[in-house]
Amino acid sequence: MATGATNFYDLYRHGSLGSSLTDALDELIGDERIDPQLAMKVLTQFDRIIAETLQEKIKARLTFKGSLDTYRFCDEVWTFLIRNVTFKLDNGGQTVQADKVKIVSCSAKRAEDK
């Protein structure tokens, strides 16, 4: 909290963890059990915690290859649409294939600068 919760991207809210949290909060707001402001606080906390968790607790690596279909760079956010992707997971050499993957990526530097 004291680290300035607003300095983290809200990017991860779009993941399964974030969206399920958003849903749960929306339900509580709909039932008028909490204020929207409080829900926003929860989400900013979530932004911070998931960013820190991914940064500090995860050691996994992966590599992927594919053909780039679309790329976009706007407001320091890269968006790639990659087709025929093969992900290689470093643990056990597991591979995962996908026809299409959308990558939304924010600048790591900017996050650190903040």
Added chain:
Amino acid sequence: MSNNAVGPVYDAVIQEVINAVRVDFEENGIDDRVLEDLKTSWQHKLSQLKVAQFPWEPKPEPPQPAAAANNGPPAPQAAPPQAAAGYTSLTLSPQVSAQALSLPGALLPNSNGMGMGMGMGMGMGMKPERGFVQADPIIKQEPGLQGAHPYSPANTARGTAAQRAAQALESQYGQRAAASINAIHSGMQAQQQAQQQAQHGQRPGQAPPHLSPQQQYRQGVAASIQQRLQQVPQGGSSNGLPTSQVDGSSDSALPAVMDRVAIDNHLHAQIAARARQMEGGGLMLPLKDISSLPSLPGPRQKVDGTAPFDGPDDDDNEEEDEDAINSDLDDPDDDRDDDDDDDDANNMMLCMYDKVQRVKNKWKCVLKDGVLTVNGKEYVFHKATGEYEW
């Protein structure tokens, strides 16, 4: 990295977030139980996503807007019946107005005591008239009557009403009444026929039981109405279309209580019949009616009146037009593009980038701190490198 690592990591995140916001909840005076509910709900939703084995990440958010949108429409959807009701009464009103409007004053005192036969349906059906039939005096009595018995008692009341009307006419005016009745009949039959045609056309199933008695009553009562019009011209009702104020004055001048009772009952019966017509044989929810009526502005009802489907058609057309104008240019394409992206690209990676390099058509990027969803499974990674060609 494997899918198995995701569970504990997410659980840790949930735990941490819950703990971090506990203070905020306390500051806001929110019970701790709510926080626990939030956690449970969050976990539940998350596990649902997992169980489904589908990457529902982008989708869980739409349900809220969709639910909100679903809540919205009911009001507009409730409108068409109203509009239709407005139409029927509007088309009928010119024909009935001579009867209905000439005696609101008579109706006022009696409707309290005698009009208990008025049912909910009648009250409901009458309200739409308020805007344009100028039957305010009648309607204003309705709120008190809405809680009264359903429609059926009106049938018995109507029988006595007809008898009383006939008796009153005979006892008071004797032969003169017959003459006036005949005179009236010629004038009123056109109205009745037109009205009956309208009723036949618009009241499919329910018409038969009510039509024949109504016919009779109408004749009998029409006579008394006309007589009153003739005998109380001082009241200002000489033109046959008095305003409600005039009706007030004629109220005091009404000679016979029996007449009033009879006419009152007759009008109630008529209104009940029309109410049924307006309902189209269906049931109108009282709450909906009450809540939607204030929100239903006069304009809509006034605009209608040419065709029974005006209300719905108008709405549809407006909506279609709006959609056509806006969406033809923008929405469909955008939506489709987005949908294509989202639906086909359920696979999504959310991450930070360290480096994105390109040499000719070869791209190389270094990503970190990411969440990857592929084929319904989720992965987390600290670092990822990707190479792809454009």
